Amino acid sequence: MENVETLIYLLLGLPLLAAANTLLLARFENLRDGQAVLLGLVTAGCAYALYTSPTAALETVTLVQLAPQLTLTFTPEPLGMLFALVAGSLWPLASLYTIGYMRGAGEKNHTRFMFFYAIAIHAAMAIALSGNLLTLFVFYEVLTFSTYPLVTHKGTPEAKQAGRIYLGILVTSSVVFLLFGVISVWLLAGTLDFASGGILADRMDPAYVPLLLGLFAFGIGKAALMPLHRWLPAAMVAPTPVSALLHAVAVVKAGVFSMLKISIYIFGVDFLATTSASDWLVWVAAFSILAASIVALSKTNLKARLAYSTISQLGYIVLGAALASPLAASGAALHIATHATGKITLFFCAGAIYVAHHLSDIRDMDGLGRRMPITFSAFALGALSIIGVPPLAGAWSKLMLMGGAMQSDFLIIIFVLAVSSLLNLVYLGEIVLRAFFKSGAHSEGAMAEAPWACVVPLVVTALMSLGLFFAVDNFVLDFGGM
């Protein structure tokens, strides 16, 4: 069906169009920013159309042949379409929010910012729809380099330092480990195409599967698996819309998505399960989950705490990939969506607080909930979703991950997940409690919310977390053996 092909081209092309428009319309601020939101909405529509298209998975689009055996190919498959939908539908909200934030906080160089933002979305879309490992790698790097100007946007020495850490970790890990893994797969399997059930079974000595998996697990630095997580807190110096992009829409999600995609379509869940190759990764992920949560407790800067919370949550998804059971894989896929809506809400709120009151330390936020009721209500919803309390979306994905752990006989992981939920409750709950039930320096005064362009997106994403709980049926993917 050529319809699907058109959708693929649209999903890849619309962000680029938005980027080009941004440059062309640099002089007309409202037009420049308005078209980004508008094109974002169209992109979201396309992503939804693709996700619901019954024939999508049968289509393959080859963009260009780089060299013999090496092509840039796009093949929608359920997991990728889900990620495209997440990124696509959060992009217009993030764009709208960016307008409010950038103008409210008085940041400079809007055009450059919006341009690279759109390029980053383009790269995320390409990663989502990538049909082979090479395409995934290529756009993984495009994403890294296009987000660098965003991270260093402020141009301060701290921003430059953050940029160095950001690029240093992400590029080094991807070049040294990931590309190594990609070329190894190329040599082992003779192909780089994603295929359901994996392409490596029977092609390599099972004893070396853990090694190869390690190349990918640590090569995909964007998944922020400890000890490669340093770049994420460092990148906190960037403006908040960037943090939203990094944490929810594109970057870390692209990382864990790649991890999931590789374990499902390159290794194959069954192959990993029969070789027990990913057992070690389960423990690494479990460590990452708990350790990051504990570090989060000690942070009093709101964005830093959220950053460590993200590292912990990414551990869930890597865990889902490592557990090598269909249920865990489905849970991990779902967690990409649920965590995205939850975490983007939290970051939007953090940014709104900064724009309205220039506060970033949690201890200064006592009683602030009375002055920003909408923002903090949304924050509470997002936090509950991250913690995993029904009726919010995060509950489902955690439940499925626990089920997956049971399927793979990792009972202790259920315990890890439970402890981590408790820790979530402590470090996120504290913020909500302080805001609503304590009084402090900033609690007096009239209601003072951030500009509407900031508030609307965060309300929408908070409601999405709620809505996702009830519509979850549509987003549970079947990787066999349910």
Add this chain to the structure above:
Amino acid sequence: MMQHLPILQVILPLLAAPLAALASRRHLAWHLTLVATAGAFAISLVLLATILRTGTPIIYDLGGWPAPIGIVYVIDSASAFVLPVVSGIGFVATLAARHLVIAEIDARDHPLFFAAWLLTLAGMLGQVTTGDAFNIFVFLEISSLSGYALVAMGAGRDRRALPAAFNYLILGTVGATFYVIGLGLLYMLTGTLNLADLSVRLAEIENLRPAYVALAFIALGLFLKMALFPLHLWLAPAYSHAPSAVTALMAATATKVSVYVLIRILFGVFGFEFPYMTQAVGGLLLTLGLLGAFVGTFAAIVETDLKRLFAQSSIAQLGYMAIGLGIMTSAGIAASFIHLFNHALMKGALFLALGVIAAQTTHLSLHTIKGAGRQIPITMTAILLGGLARIGVPLTAGFISKLYLIRALIDSGLWAVAALTFVSSALALVYVWKIVEHAWLTERPENAPVLTETPGQWAPAWILVLATIGFGIYAGPLVEAAFGAAQVFGPDIIQATQTIEGLQIIEGLEGQE
């Protein structure tokens, strides 16, 4: 006409050189040079197309004397691959030379400058075309001698060009003489100088001891010429003090031609099967290549002078080419050919773009380009893209090079070398990003001179930048041509890969440990 193309390839720039020297009218020398280099480029493209179409080598008997008595020029898949690189860069660099030479060289010297320019180009093209080992030496010296003169012409702006050229001359001559010594031993052994004939007769000889010595002398001489670590010390001063146009031309082509000659002699004459080839020569190339990759990269990281920075990075790049050769498979040679091509494009683009700035300032350092990203965005973007290609970012030609080099390494079970190569290429990020931070993330000091750019200045650099990106996105023909070129020197080992089972590769890993 058509059958005389191999000789015209060399003769055209060679004859144009004295004409350029005699040109008296302003700019006439440049126009002559442009026409000659465009002609040479066109001829090399025709030759490449012919070879790709027919697949059979063109042998041109000089003066009608057939080999092995006479000197022959041989256009095969390998030389036809390298010729367009040299002549193409020569053409684009000539385009840029117009404004660079006006800015950097005294007007009276222009005719002589372009005469030397054409001679060095003719010498390089001759080295690639000829099928005679002694002829290679002659052309090597033609290109080198005019090269020393070209480097020394930087003295008008920076007197350090003179000692740099002198050291280059001493080391270059030592290298060339080593080559001649080795060649003399081979001649004593075989009685021939024709490359093809040499390889045939060498295979029949039983007492190979003089041949070992010959191999050592020739390899050492060419290592010097291609600036392989630790024989690279002449390169950075020569490139950094030479006029910008000369730096672009030489950085992009001169060392590459020496790599090509090394390939010709190592694999075309001695061959994979030659005793000690794999262990001694291969091991040496791998070791020195890796060391060069790291030393060059670290030297570039601490460097603040931009021309010198990228000259150091060339040392690392030549290291990668040496690694490709050291693998001792045709896949490795192909990887070196791919990198030879891509590196010529990248380095040409980088130095031509740097030239735009160098022509306006007395000293080209990180300080000079502070905040330049706003003032001259087009030039700085070219430098950035060239730098990204250097790191091997996907969608640039550098990525393709890296991919095939690593693939060839892993294919031969050289896992540790592959990993170290990755590490060194990732380190290049540091100095590329130093440039980004200075050019874009720093405000331009208020009293710094205002930099300008015009399309005439940046267009040549951008031709090469676009080629770098083009060959990064659509590298199929390049890869095929490079594998075809490697084919000249041995069996098609890449085909064997298809049948290798994963298990065997894993066994290679065990053997490595």
Add this chain to the structure above:
Amino acid sequence: MSEIAAHWNYYLVIILMMLGFYAVIARGNMVKKMVGLNIFQTSVFMLYISVGKIDGGTAPILTGDPASVYSNPLPHVLILTAIVVGVATTAVGYALIIRIYEAYGTIEDDEVAVLIDSDQDARERADAEPAS
């Protein structure tokens, strides 16, 4: 001993070669470096010429006598070319030395090196505080 006597020319070549090479590397004076380089090259010329010589051979001129023994002319011709190259190299080298003397007032390697460093420093200072 007779081994050496029979190949005395090759030993001479090696001694000359090493002498010249040593001078190139060890001498700080640029003129001496050039002299060393010339000796080094000349030794190679002699190596080639020795190879072409055949005992009892005459000059390679066609005489119509098929039994006449003559020296191999090819190495000699090659060296003719190499000598030309060597002369050109020497010329360029001395030209550079004259220019270096004009620019630096010395042709000693180490003294020039000091001046090169001070050139670098001067330029870096100029960068740090650009002339306004």
